[in-house]
Amino acid sequence: MDxxxxxxxxMIGGAIRVGTPFLFVSLGECLTExxxxxxxxxxxxxxxxxxxxxxxxxxxxxxxxxxxxxxxAGGLWGLLHGLLCAMHRVNDIAMGIGLMLxxxxxxxxxxxxxIQPQAMQLQGLAxxxxxxxxxxxxxxxxxxxxxxxxxxxxxxxxxxxHTRLGLELRMVGDSAEAARTLGAPVQGLRxxxxxxxxxxxxxxxxxxxxYYPGSWNEGLSSGQGLIAxxxxxxARWSPIHCLxxxxxxxxxxxxxxxxxxxxxSKGYNLFNAIPYALTLVILILTCAPNRTIKGSPSxxxxxx
Amino acid sequence: xxxxxxxVLGLMAFGIFAWVGGYSPTQVWLLLFKGAFGDAFSWQxxxxxxxxxxxxxLCVAIPAQAGLIVIGGEGALVVGGLACAAxxxxxxxxSGLLGSVEILAVSFIAGASWMAxxxxxxxxxxxxxxxxxxLLSYIAINLFKxxxxxxxxxxxxxxxxxxxxxxxxxxxxxxxxxxxxxxLLWGLVLCLVSFAWLSLSTHGFxxxxxxxxxxxxxxxxxxxxxxxxxxCALGGGCAGLAGGFQVAAVHTAANASLIEGLxxxxxLVSFVARHQPLGLIPVAVLLGGFAAAGSMLxxxxxxxxxxxxxxxxxxxxxxxxxxxxxGRVARVxxxxxxxxxx
Numbered sequence: 337m338d339x340x341x342x343x344x345x346x347m348i349g350g351a352i353r354v355g356t357p358f359l360f361v362s363l364g365e366c367l368t369e370x371x372x373x374x375x376x377x378x379x380x381x382x383x384x385x386x387x388x389x390x391x392x393x394x395x396x397x398x399x400x401x402x403x404x405x406x407x408x409a410g411g412l413w414g415l416l417h418g419l420l421c422a423m424h425r426v427n428d429i430a431m432g433i434g435l436m437l438x439x440x441x442x443x444x445x446x447x448x449x450x451i452q453p454q455a456m457q458l459q460g461l462a463x464x465x466x467x468x469x470x471x472x473x474x475x476x477x478x479x480x481x482x483x484x485x486x487x488x489x490x491x492x493x494x495x496x497x498h499t500r501l502g503l504e505l506r507m508v509g510d511s512a513e514a515a516r517t518l519g520a521p522v523q524g525l526r527x528x529x530x531x532x533x534x535x536x537x538x539x540x541x542x543x544x545x546x547y548y549p550g551s552w553n554e555g556l557s558s559g560q561g562l563i564a565x566x567x568x569x570x571a572r573w574s575p576i577h578c579l580x581x582x583x584x585x586x587x588x589x590x591x592x593x594x595x596x597x598x599x600x601s602k603g604y605n606l607f608n609a610i611p612y613a614l615t616l617v618i619l620i621l622t623c624a625p626n627r628t629i630k631g632s633p634s635x636x637x638x639x640x
Numbered sequence: 641x642x643x644x645x646x647x648v649l650g651l652m653a654f655g656i657f658a659w660v661g662g663y664s665p666t667q668v669w670l671l672l673f674k675g676a677f678g679d680a681f682s683w684q685x686x687x688x689x690x691x692x693x694x695x696x697x698l699c700v701a702i703p704a705q706a707g708l709i710v711i712g713g714e715g716a717l718v719v720g721g722l723a724c725a726a727x728x729x730x731x732x733x734x735s736g737l738l739g740s741v742e743i744l745a746v747s748f749i750a751g752a753s754w755m756a757x758x759x760x761x762x763x764x765x766x767x768x769x770x771x772x773x774x775l776l777s778y779i780a781i782n783l784f785k786x787x788x789x790x791x792x793x794x795x796x797x798x799x800x801x802x803x804x805x806x807x808x809x810x811x812x813x814x815x816x817x818x819x820x821x822x823x824l825l826w827g828l829v830l831c832l833v834s835f836a837w838l839s840l841s842t843h844g845f846x847x848x849x850x851x852x853x854x855x856x857x858x859x860x861x862x863x864x865x866x867x868x869x870x871x872c873a874l875g876g877g878c879a880g881l882a883g884g885f886q887v888a889a890v891h892t893a894a895n896a897s898l899i900e901g902l903x904x905x906x907x908l909v910s911f912v913a914r915h916q917p918l919g920l921i922p923v924a925v926l927l928g929g930f931a932a933a934g935s936m937l938x939x940x941x942x943x944x945x946x947x948x949x950x951x952x953x954x955x956x957x958x959x960x961x962x963x964x965x966x967g968r969v970a971r972v973x974x975x976x977x978x979x980x981x982x
Contacts (some may be wrong), residue, residue: 376770420957420960420961423964424964425963425966426961426964429709430960431960433770433956434911434956434959435953437908437952437953437956438950438954438956439953440949440953441946441948441952442946442950444944444946444949445944445947445949445950448944448945448946559774559778562774562775566775569768602790603786603790605783605785608782609778609782612775612776612779613779616761619761619767619775623768625764625765625766
């Protein structure tokens with residue numbers, strides 16, 4: 337009984353630990369895509385902002401200033417994507433690939449001196465301090481960014497449905513023509529959504545370099561930003577569903593490290609492939625040819 | 641003209657980037673040129689790097705003709721390289737030239753089957769090809785590591801887990817005694833063949849119709865699904881072949897050295913060449929040259945090794961952004977000529 341409890345506690349803890357960056361990146365992407373624009377470059381944003389967070393925390397000595405630096409870096413990259421894609425004839429998917437490669441390159445370039453040093457890490461919230469058991473404590477030692485992400489998911493769900501800005505954003509995403517007729521600034525709103533999406537995804541980067549795995553190196557994120565983009569399709573563009581999806585994927589991503597900690601190292605790489613394979617399977621199950629997915633913003637180039 | 645302009649603008653932007661970092665831009669440009677095309681040695685180095693880039697460029701360019709943005713060439717390359725290194729362990733392979741051709745054919749088929757999956761998923765399941773191809777390439781890399789480090793690990797390879805090395809008789813040497821291996825010639829030939837296929841054959845034309853307007857292609861009764869899957873498979877086969885050549889001519893066994901981002905640079909090559917097979921050749925030589933010159937920047941100026949990634953990223957972003965100028969410049973000139981301003 338204890339064994340089952342321990343494993344499930346480890347899975348929950350792992351889901352939150354690994355899922356937090358997924359949560360932020362998918363929320364950022366969700367916001368961007370609601371405006372009818374896709375940002376495939378969030379992988380670049382994630383790596384770039386993880387570097388900025390680590391640098392910020394290293395130089396200022398405060399992890400929260402590092403998070404702020406990550407938001408600024410992510411926002412800058414989002415703004416760049418938004419502005420470039422607002423130009424006539426520029427394809428947002430291709431530009432996403434471009435900014436992904438550039439973002440990773442710039443992050444590795446600027447982050448070179450940061451591979452050795454230490455930086456102030458975010459302190460976990462000890463939600464399990466009531467318990468005697470060490471397992472419960474370690475599983476419930478939660479990334480302080482995670483509750484923020486949960487709040488953000490609910491705030492976004494509410495904001496998109498109940499505020500003027502949220503409604504306008506969705507209108508721009510569903511029919512640019514209609515939005516233009518009603519006098520909404522289509523490009524402006526899209527640039528805003530892409531920038532804010534970058535800011536939110538930046539928090540995910542900070543979570544990578546300042547909490548788990550908690551260091552800066554060149555293999556920090558291999559495709560997590562991209563998985564998050566696919567998660568948004570799975571979550572059918574609902575911020576609340578993004579939260580569930582991120583937790584499921586966090587759980588899947590935690591399998592490899594969990595097995596390694598128990599001493600199973602054979603086939604470790606095979607377990608590392610699970611999150612990608614799971615994403616692909618989910619895409620196969622949710623997508624269908626010749627019809628758009630329910631909930632998809634109709635201006636989106638992937639769903640047309 | 642536009643691709644050339646964007647490469648020049650990319651170089652200028654990189655100069656500014658280096659200048660902000662405290663390096664002299666003129667020195668950077670000079671070293672890039674010298675490292676890429678300064679003497680016979682650097683030419684060989686550049687051409688050797690260009691060979692796989694032409695092939696991974698084709699992996700983006702051919703599906704692009706059918707209207708797909710496939711960016712998972714790295715996966716097909718890794719799968720092809722692994723198949724090339726592993727097939728002599730399981731299949732009866734001839735010795736000598738015939739054997740080399742056989743293992744390269746296996747790498748082509750492996751890459752083609754891997755990438756055909758992307759086309760099938762897109763046409764029959766509606767899965768976005770950009771995302772699925774990149775996910776598949778992460779899966780391929782992890783499978784590759786699993787096979788190389790666990791399943792087929794050569795016990796003699798201690799420091800760097802590798803498959804057992806290929807028999808010497810299967811290895812591919814340099815062309816006419818130079819360092820540049822035969823992969824370059826194959827890349828050139830495949831570019832010419834793709835060009836001829838796309839512009840002269842009925843199937844090639846049909847593929848381009850699918851790329852231009854899939855609905856119209858469907859209406860006139862073209863086999864859209866088959867054409868898309870074939871385009872993906874051909875592209876993937878080229879990337880697989882790139883992996884095969886890297887193993888049989890450069891690394892002699894499948895190991896982590898194969899995963900050096902050649903598939904990702906291929907994306908760049910194809911976009912800068914506007915997905916034109918013949919354009920891939922000069923662009924791959926140019927960008928391969930820059931990649932080769934990266935070590936010069938590192939050695940002489942002490943710049944980080946990621947400098948080249950920054951340069952290539954800048955070139956790609958500027959290329960994509962300059963799309964906005966297309967047609968516009970001509971329109972302005974025409975308007976000026978019409979009003980007699982010029």
